[in-house]
Amino acid sequence: MKSKLSFVCSFLLFTACAPLPKETVSSLPGQGGAGPVTGKNGTIFSYTGVADKVVIAGSFNDWSQDANPLRELGEDRWETTLKLPAGAHQYKFVVDGNWITDSANSNTADDGVGGVNSVVTVSGASPDKAAGVVSAADAPKQVKGGTLFTCSAPTANKVVLAGSFNNWSQDANPMRKNAAGIWSVIAPLATGAHQYKFVVDGNWITDSANSNTADDGVGGVNSVVTVSGASPDKAAEVVSAAGAPKQVKGGILFTCSAPTANKVVVAGSFNNWSQDVNPLSKNASGIWSAIVPLSSGSHQYKFVTDGNWIIDPSNSNTSADGLGGNNSVITLP
Structure with a gap:
């Protein structure tokens, strides 16, 4: 489940x-x-x-x-x-x-x-926007408006998308069936890894078109879709010095000065503290950067530099991390 x-x-x-x-x-x-x-x-x-x-x-x-x-x-x-x-x-x-x-x-x-x-x-984008244009079920993919989910269930009366992004609700993201028996919905998802299942007439099933799964904690698996932020390459090369996070076209620009590091990632409440979802890219000045689209509200984060978790030295806004240290905090209107 x-x-x-x-x-x-x-x-x-x-x-x-x-x-x-x-x-x-x-x-x-x-x-x-x-x-x-x-x-x-x-x-x-x-x-x-x-x-x-x-x-x-x-x-x-x-x-x-x-x-x-x-x-x-x-x-x-x-x-x-x-x-x-x-x-x-x-x-x-x-x-x-x-x-x-x-x-x-x-x-x-x-x-x-x-x-x-x-x-x-x-609710996600109206299923009407997805229905009628999908000829076959496929793995989730990015489209205008969010992530397109599809499920082939010609005889079903109701199919819903339930996942970590909607508290596993059986009502928030209903899907719509087209003439080919393909159910679809476009759901706007935040950057990060999201687990999900289709609920077909009350039966919880994984996405047969998606081979990416994770243990569901009850002896089975959930399907997993990962939504990436803007390519870090778009932020690299234009940053001359590290600074506090700031709003730019495409999202929030995170920067970290680490000239000798081999890998830097931004992990936070917005991506389930993943060390993989939002990698930063290094430019010739040794500044690592990435643009991440974030929703309104307060977000906690840290940089993971070659496996070491550090706060953002350019950002004085912090909050206790519950482990005796602090997380950096960015708040968006």
Whole structure:
């Protein structure tokens, strides 16, 4: 079935735990607002209530109390719009230091400390965009809008794509069947390695067209697709000195000065701390660089230089890594 256990263990090993409030309250006097609404510009979160400061903290920003503040619109109405990748995301509002669920959203999940988190599910690109143009099932591939997944199941009534990118949801990424009996969907995925299965009329199966697999933790395997960032070659040769991460065309430019190193990789919360997904490329000045597309929110990372994990010396923003050290942190609006 699903390798949730291995994912959780990896997350706890390499990242700091989500900050746990001393007390989580279910609601505050006068609390209100509309549930999350996803449109072409992102997902709108709103809160109504008297407050000095309202922040949204969730799985998408490492539960940061600073990364995504809501702006006051007047009449005690607060709002923010976030661009979230496809999948299910857990969150809470932090209202003047009080952690509360979204009273306008009935979708919740256990928060692991005796309460619940609110949950918003962001769907992938409409399956209509993929259906009708696929003549045969094939391994996942990058197309305009995301990653195209296909599954041949002519007699099936329902096929869904479930994976690590949508909390193994059987609802977030439904697929659509064309006349050839091929089901397809385009899912916008973040850079990194993602595990998945197709759920065909309730049966969980691997992708027969994809030979890349990983142990699912329950005696079977999950299919694996790896989404690469922009080629590091596009960043190399134009960087004269290492600096803090910055926004460039195509994503975030990471740079690291390591003239004698043989291999440098950026590993972080955005790629499951992989030492393979985002390698950097060295130029003649000994500066290693890579452009990585990142979503809005707070991301923790380290450079892995010839196997040694180091923080970014050019970036003063850090957070405890849970192992007695720190991770570098970059926050995107």
